[in-house]
Amino acid sequence: MLKSIVFALVILTSSLQLNAQPWKAKWISTMESQSTTNTWLMYRKTIKITARPATAFTRIAVDSKYWLWINGQQVVFEGGLKRGPNPTDTYYDEVNIAPYLRAGSNTIAVLLWYFGKDGFSHKSSGRAGLLFDCQAEELEVLSDKTWKAALAKAFQTAGEPYPNFRLSESSLLYDARKDPGVWQGTGYDDQWMPMAQEIGQAGDGPWNNLVRRPIPLWKDxxxxxxxxxxxxxxxxxxxxxxxxxxxxxxxxxxxxxxxxxxxxxxxxxxxxxxxxxxxxxxxxxxxxxxxxxxxxxxxxxxxxxxxxxxxxxxxxxxxxxxxxFQTRFDGSFSSSDPFLNKLWEKARRTLYVTMRDTYMDCPERERAAWTGDAVNESGQAFYALSPASHSLGKKWLYELVNWRKKDGTIYAPVPAGNWVSELPCQSVTSIGYYGLWNFYLHSGDRQVLTDLYDGAKQYLDLWEKDGRGTMKLRRGDWTWGDWGDQIDTVLVYNLLYSLGVKGMQLAANELGKTEDARSYAQFLETFREAFNRQFWTGTAYRSPGYKGATDDRVQALAVVSGVAGKDKYPALLKLFKKEEHASPYMEKYVFEAMFRMGYEDEAIARHKKRLSYMVNHPGFTTLFEGWGIGAEGFGGGTVNHAWTGGGLTVLSQFLCGIAPLQPGYKLFQILPQPGSVTRARASVASVAGQITSSFKQSDKTFVLTAVVPDGTRAVVGIPDKGYRRIMLGKEVIWENGRYKKNDRIQMMGDTPGHISVLVTPGKWELCASK
Incomplete structure (x- = not known):
């Protein structure tokens, strides 16, 4: 164990030292085709060393992707990230090549793919190039004019039909008649390959500043x-x-x-x-x-x-x-309802196939980080995957803010070279309660909040008040509220803005920005009163100028934002049983709203009705963009769109009741809302450790088992459904409406809908009986 710890410290120290080193390498390319779309380049360098070094961390930057071999052994399969961290700069990878080296002669080979065109997920630098910088204690290998570099002419562009304009990648044609042989190997005769051309040094345009890759290399x-x-x-x-x-x-x-x-x-x-x-x-x-x-x-x-x-x-x-993506499927869910189990698993599969350089809306049509999709996806990742997945959410948020326009406008997808348009509803959602704040709440990464607060506030301040306590419609460049029809856009945007303010208020409180927090709190109080006064008709929320059917999206957002009071829940339930206009993207908010209102069975019934076709479809392991396939779906309708998997979050967070109350799960809750589901179990790989909520219920009993990791506390509760007695193991802790004193736990009286206790780390079992 001690050797492992020492080795890990050596690796960490070497990595930190590397990032502090000035770059020495030169950008290198070939004389020809430096800016040609779909260019492939081969690089080789032979070095001689007396002994293999303990570590040899190497920084590698390219536009756009690369494959690395040392002595014929593949070290990296598809390295590099689509550009970039902001509109001008470029990511670089960090790879320890020491394990692949040997005493004597060593051959380094790099295959580079230069996309050479913009897309909805990539901004081309305009020039193909490689930067390879290894400055280890016992080894220095730097890309320069002593390297060999040649066009890989076997790689060509497949003919029509070409990929649509959203994709920066080309369809590849490989002509094996032009195959150069096993050029990555040590014995390869590379005399035919020209010497590389030095075309710049680190920091030069068009690649500019170099930023360390914030997510791991792919899992192969x-x-x-x-x-x-x-x-x-x-x-x-x-x-x-x-x-x-x-x-x-x-x-x-x-x-x-x-x-x-x-x-x-x-x-x-x-x-x-x-x-x-x-x-x-x-x-x-x-x-x-x-x-x-x-x-x-x-x-x-x-x-x-x-x-x-x-x-x-x-x-x-x-x-x-x-x-x-390099993460594990550490979260889990199972229940007595096969539909819910299949929904959760298909949602996770859809999530995973839409994660790579960024969160994607879909992995084939455009591979773009539409930021509203990323809100839903990041929320699912906290419940379904290991904490390694958090790095992609962090990358999404930093890029979102760092790509904003000079006037503060946040737009997406980014990174992008041929898209600069703002969808206000998605942008404001991303910096708010379900975006930036939710990331902080689950990750506990305070630095993200610190770094991005000012940019998020700058965008929020661009929205204009209407003088009536609510907001003017911010049309942006694309006034999109959701796929589908019957969209009461004015109210959708107002409520999403209020959720943006809610998240920023929480962030301001956390960062000690007292004046901001007070201002946001005052706005929310005024907004809640004004919104209800102007738009509540007695049976639903509607804007005066809206002539369509009542929008279920609006009613859901009013609930999850806290604008709708409990007195309105019965009327809203009637609407949720009747109106079905939300796309799968917004259906997540409807599902959540119905759980928040306490209508669990009705929520599950609606979700089953709306998602049954895709969940039960035997031909697909993923969920669709719309309610059907192709023409039956919105926007053309892909068959793997993770925005549809919001039910995964709701099942883990509400049905099984696991949710953080303090950043990083220092304090969290397990307050299940089972409805008629007789059995369910969820496990969450939080940053604080593995959390488990498991319940079984019958007509007369409810048994809840909770696993609370070290260093945390949890509010654990039984649904308040007419139980007479609650036992903790063999001890009675609550009976006939009263808590009984117990030194092991702290009684809680402020969790409406539950009879709850505050517990410390360990495994706890509460048994309620009628």
């Missing part, structure tokens, strides 16, 4: 066979070979074949062929003569992989490599 699950793998070898008859994946995944397909030269193989997923809904990424390959193997480096996703292999080609093997 390795190459594997398809679950329905065939008997190899076989000779293709020209039929399409369809391989089923275990679930919707981010993958790079590969094959090994024997063929004549000049035959074209095409690879695409079902998401490309059928469920795009606009053209996305495919791969093509032109054979050389003989046995050959190829893995397409550009990732794609789907449930099925299609190989279009010409007749006469001998297929020796087919397979794929799954890669994904």
């Amino acid at each position: 699950y390795g190459r594997g066979a398809y679950p329905d793998s065939r008997n190899f070898p076989f000779v293709s008859t020209g039929d399409t070979i369809i391989c089923t994946l275990p679930y919707n995944a981010q993958l790079t397909p590969w094959f090994r074949v024997e063929a004549e030269a000049g035959q074209k193989i095409m690879m695409a997923t079902d998401n490309y062929l059928f469920y795009g809904p606009e053209t996305n990424i495919r791969a093509e390959y032109i054979t050389k003569k003989g046995v050959q193997e190829y893995e397409n480096p550009g990732w794609m996703n789907g449930h099925k992989m299609y190989y279009f292999i010409p007749a006469g080609v001998k297929v020796l093997d087919l397979g794929y490599r799954e890669t994904g």
Whole structure:
């Protein structure tokens, strides 16, 4: 154990020292094609060392992606991040290459993919280049003109149809007749490769300042066979070979074949062929003569992989490599209701397939960080994944604020090179209660709040009051409130703004910004009264100029924002049973609102009704963008849109009752709202440790088991449903409406709807009986 700790400290110290070092390396490229779209470059450098160093942390920057080998062994599979941390600068990776080095001669090889075009998730620098900077105590390796660099001419651009304009990636065509051989290996003769051209030093444009990658390198699950793998070898008859994946995944397909030269193989997923809904990424390959193997480096996703292999080609093997965000599936949920179980699992699968360089709306049509989607996705990650996933939420928030315009306007998606438009409803949601504040509450990362508060406040201050206690409609560049129809936009925007203020008030209190906090509190009090006075009709919230059917989104936002009082709940319940206009994105707020009102069974019934088609669909492991597929969905309708998985959050947070009360789960609650669900269990991998809530109920008893990690406290409660006695183990702690003194726990009387106690770390079991 001591050796492990010492080694970890050495690694940490080396990493910190590295980041403090000035860069010495030069940006290098080739003489030609530095700005050509879809350029691929090969770099090689041979070094000699007397002994392998203990550590050799290396900083690597590129536009756009790279693959790294040392002595023929792959070290990084798809490194680099889409640009960038702000509109001008570039991310760099940090890799310890020491384990791959050896005494004597060592070959370093880098394959670089320069996208060369803007997209909704990338801003091109306009120039392909590599920066490789290793300054270890016993080793210095710097990219400069002594490196070899050449165009990888086998990589080309597949013909029409081209990916839609939102994607910065191209569909790849690899012409094996131009294959340079195993150029990554140590024995390769690279005399034909020109020397690299030095084109700048660290800090130079167009890459500018270099910012350390804030998220881990991808998890590489390795190459594997398809679950329905065939008997190899076989000779293709020209039929399409369809391989089923275990679930919707981010993958790079590969094959090994024997063929004549000049035959074209095409690879695409079902998401490309059928469920795009606009053209996305495919791969093509032109054979050389003989046995050959190829893995397409550009990732794609789907449930099925299609190989279009010409007749006469001998297929020796087919397979794929799954890669994904470096996190674990440490959260869990199960219950006596199969629908809820399937919903939760499909939501997590959808979440994971929409995580990579950023949170994505979908992993094929655009791969863009629409910030309203990211609000829902980050909320799910806290309940479904390990704390390693928090880094992606942190990256999202920093980019959101650091890409804002000079006047303070926050827009998304970012990073982006061909999008600069503001969707006010999504921007204000992201800096508010469900965005920035929710991230802080779950992560406990105070620095994020400190760094981003001023930028968030600057944006909030751009919204204008209407002189009646409420807000003018901020149209922005796209006055979007949700997919679908019957949208009472004025009220949707007002309520989302109030949630923005609510989050900023909490942030101001936390940061000791007393005047800001007081101002926000005064606004919320005035707003609540004014909103109810102006827009409550006696049966619903409606704006005077709105002529459509009553908007269920508005009613839900009024509840979750705290604007709607309990006296309005019965009327709102009637509306939620009748009006169904929200898209799956906004349906999360309806689901949550009904739980907050205490209508658990009605909430589950509505969610089942609205999501049953996609949850029960046997052909998909993910949830859809709209209520149907393709034309039946909104905006074209992708089949993997994580904004739909908000039910995952609600089931863990409300049905099983796990929610932080203080930042970083120093104090949290386990206050389940079971409704008629007879059994449920949720586990959350919080930053404070694993938390578990498990309940079983019958007509006469309710048993709650809670696991509280070290260093925390929890408010644990039984639903107040007519129970006569509550026992903690063998001790009676509550009977006939009164708490009984107990030295192990503290009685709580301020949790409406529950009979609760404050407990310390450990495993606790409360048993209530009627």
